[in-house]
Amino acid sequence: MPCISFFIRSVYDLLPSNTNRIRWGKKEDLTCPLCQGRQTTEHVLSSCKIALSLRRYTWRQELAAIISTAKGGSSLPETNALIFTTEGGAKS
Structure with missing residues (x-):
């Protein structure tokens, strides 16, 4: 059940990001160690642009397939290309 806990904590913004750790009094620096952003x-x-360029988000494709299968759909086809959408909707 660790995946369910992770999903719930991410939806409610309860993961230990630096921003949350500052709010909880556990840390003083809110910068990302990769890109120095918040x-x-x-x-x-x-x-995180650096994490994206290092392909650290490749787990998203597997996660999408698991969710699709759990909803009763078929799993997503295997592909080497990852398509990301920015907050405004433009593909990158």
Whole structure:
């Protein structure tokens, strides 16, 4: 059940991002160690440009297939190309 806990904590912004750790009194620096931007839950999970360039988000494809299968659909086809959408909707 660790995946369910992770999903719930990410939806409610309860993961230990630097922003949350500051709010909880556990840390003093909110910068991302990769890009020096503000490290929020959203930033960690999908917005860090350095993590994207290092292909650290490849697990998303597997996650999408698991969710699709759980909803009763077929799993997503295997592909080497990853398509990301920015907050405004433009593909990158």
